[in-house]
Amino acid sequence: xxIATWNINSVRMRAGLLVRLDEIAAPDVVCLQxxxxxxxxxxxxxxxxxxxxxxxxxxxAYNGVAILSKLPFTATGxxxxxxxxxxxxxxxxxxxxxxxxxxxVPAGGDVPDPGKNDKFAHKxxxxxxxxxxxxxxASPRAKRVLxxxxxxxxxxxxxxxxxxxxDVVSHTPVEVDALxxxxxxxxxxxxxxxxxxxxxxxxxxxxxxAKDWRASNRGRRLDHVWVTPALKSKLxxxxxxxxxxxxxxxxxxxxxxxxxxx
DNA sequence: ATGGTTGCCGTGCAA
Numbered sequence: 001x002x003i004a005t006w007n008i009n010s011v012r013m014r015a016g017l018l019v020r021l022d023e024i025a026a027p028d029v030v031c032l033q034x035x036x037x038x039x040x041x042x043x044x045x046x047x048x049x050x051x052x053x054x055x056x057x058x059x060x061a062y063n064g065v066a067i068l069s070k071l072p073f074t075a076t077g078x079x080x081x082x083x084x085x086x087x088x089x090x091x092x093x094x095x096x097x098x099x100x101x102x103x104x105v106p107a108g109g110d111v112p113d114p115g116k117n118d119k120f121a122h123k124x125x126x127x128x129x130x131x132x133x134x135x136x137x138a139s140p141r142a143k144r145v146l147x148x149x150x151x152x153x154x155x156x157x158x159x160x161x162x163x164x165x166x167d168v169v170s171h172t173p174v175e176v177d178a179l180x181x182x183x184x185x186x187x188x189x190x191x192x193x194x195x196x197x198x199x200x201x202x203x204x205x206x207x208x209x210a211k212d213w214r215a216s217n218r219g220r221r222l223d224h225v226w227v228t229p230a231l232k233s234k235l236x237x238x239x240x241x242x243x244x245x246x247x248x249x250x251x252x253x254x255x256x257x258x259x260x261x262x
Numbered sequence: 263a264t265g266g267t268t269g270c271c272g273t274g275c276a277a
């Protein structure tokens with residue numbers, strides 16, 4: 001199974017880019033975040049030929065997640081988090097038992113203090129709920145893949161400057177610690193780091209605000225693919241597609257693709 | 263230090 005995760009930043013604006021993604025990386029399953037559209041208006045026609053199986057969960061203007069697939073689902077789902085119906089999680093199960101979880105973790109605003117910034121408090125609460133729930137559903141032989149825009153760059157090699165980002169939301173120690181507890185809750189392996197090692201600098205997001213994103217290269221690795229122990233030895237390869245940051249009308253995130261021998 | 267861009271809508275808000 002080739003599985004892609006991509007924060008597409010409006011699926012209606014960029015549905016055409018999914019064709020380009022297919023030509024370059026040929027994913028079997030595409031997990032999208034920030035689709036920014038209610039389910040009734042999802043651009044099914046633009047993607048139906050490539051991905052006949054779709055499970056979408058969106059809302060107006062904000063958030064929204066979707067799983068698009070060439071392989072049929074045996075079940076689909078998703079739940080609410082922090083008592084909000086804000087479309088940040090969907091799941092799909094496939095023949096053979098592989099279960100995919102697609103998450104869009106809250107970005108957390110600008111001030112990394114939960115006492116002063118409700119959005120940062122929400123992010124930490126969300127991660128806390130993920131940890132509790134994953135611990136509840138964890139089972140030793142489960143074949144699960146967790147992907148998404150987790151809005152945290154945990155390692156030094158996941159950011160352009162560890163020192164300069166220590167107090168910047170997405171790389172603060174309190175978030176990195178919270179994410180580590182989520183990862184521990186189901187003994188998740190970070191697929192890209194398992195395959196690439198911890199030292200190679202890798203980014204999946206570059207701000208729209210840079211004049212020349214490639215020249216300044218102030219990126220972060222916010223988009224992740226994790227697998228449970230049953231799939232760890234099945235990890236084959238990964239691709240991050242920085243060139244997608246130059247596609248016409250591009251997202252500020254680029255696709256991350258992992259191949260798993262399921 | 264500050265402001266830089268984008269998508270949603272048709273105004274600021276969230277990222």
